Amino acid sequence: MKRTDINTAGGSPAQGPGRFNSSTILYLVLLALALVAPAVLYPIFLVKVLCVALFALAFNLLIGYGGLLSFGHAMFFGGASYITGHAMLVWGWPTELGILVGVVFSTLLGVVAGLIAIRRQGIYFAMVTLALAQMVYFIFLQMPFTGGEDGIQNVPRRAVFGFIDIANDTTLYYVVLTIFVFGFLFIYRTIHSPFGQVLKAIRENEDRATSLGYHTTRFKLLAFVLSAGLAGLAGATKVVVFQIATLTDVTWQMSGEVVLMTLVGGLGTVFGPVVGAAIIITMQDYLATFGEWVLVIQGVTFVIMVSLFRRGVVGEIAALINRVR
């Protein structure tokens, strides 16, 4: 009776062992594709997609499985990138410790923000997270170590564990891919754990979960903190890749972008956020010459996609496969 669906958010009919094999094969094929991807596409483009996709995955853990819409996730993404950037540039910390301290920071920030926001429902939760993120933005803008409008620049790319030289873009790609796969598996396990079961139940019917004796706010808080930590991992990785931490990553636009990517890809689907991130980043790259118009084109695409594919790209494909079967 193990749930082995690869795409749908909630439960699905019990499937035989055959399905398990087919989804395992799918994962292996995707991994193989990811391994050879740098031969075809620019590693830096791929790395950017991976970082942002990890951010979207973290966000999706919260909304897709916890039913909580955060509109302030940039505080974790951008916050961690500042802390990691500072630790590596000023304190001279090695890459792995730099990333770690960024993740610790965003996790702790997640505890604080979560405790304040988690009791609010629906749109009020979104508003409180937005307000908190704006405060964090303001604090980072004022603090001297962030370099204000300039950000933290020239963060060194130190060899990982002292011997994996990430100055080379292809090597860097594989390091980031490893981090991404770790994040992906972490989320996958979380969703498919005893905790994940209760979290989904709470998303489905919070009052009923309460009546069964679950203190629902504690579960939502844990989901929030895990999501914050993973968003931080994405932000910390990004600063290592691009060697710069800027205000852009803590703005509300960044919080909005991750909502966009998740919705376009498919909310509450395992791969949706990855696909959504790839689509949005590709669009931004190809449309860069249009300047400010990128935002307009993005907005229009978003409206069209959300009205045509309510479940997002991956969600629609999954629904199609289920119908055919």
Add this chain to the structure above:
Amino acid sequence: MSDYIIETSGLTKSFKGFTAVNGVDLRIRRGAIHALIGPNGAGKTTCFNLITKFLEPSEGRILYKGEDITRMKPADIARLGMVRSFQISATFPHLTVLENVRVALQRPLGTAFFFWRSETSLDGLNDRAMQLLDEVGLAEFAGAQAASLSYGRKRALELATTVALDPEVLLLDEPTSGMGREDIERITSLIKRVAVNRTILMVEHNLSVVSELSDRITVLARGQILAEGSYLEVSSNPEVVDAYMGSGHA
């Protein structure tokens, strides 16, 4: 130990000036099936919400097994062994039927926060879950999404989920509402079976179900207790007949 498993005194709830429940003294005998009846809007569901702490009482006290639970959290009430159902069927629609029951069964394992452990660690509960589903005639739907069940079956699933916690007290809010005759008969006999060694407080509009099941009946009207007694006593009370006629009930 007191004979009464639930006792309320002066239980009152006001919503912005409107008093939905007004000074209710309810005493539920241990092991009884106790029905709470009354016309629409009498305050029955509100009483349930107060006793299970889904709502804060404006005034009054609630005792459970002699312990004051007036300030407790709803999840802790459930942990004490008092589990409620809802007037509108409450399942987890996008979980499978089996998973619905298992969510209840998994609580005593104490692994609910283990996000690092595989959900296969819950597979040991599947047999017990299937057994519970079998008792309510849902075994063949174990793998289906709860959302795909008919209304009557959803209510049966809800009951199985509640029973999975092995509660001492069940509060059932209109367990047969919206059901056809066959479903009603099935649920009624199920409630009878479940009631062995348990206490049941039940809101129910179907008077034949009430007369068949309940040991004692409390009639609520406009937030206050109008009458209390056996089915015969209550149904021959002219005030009760009036209250029901007045609101268009038979």
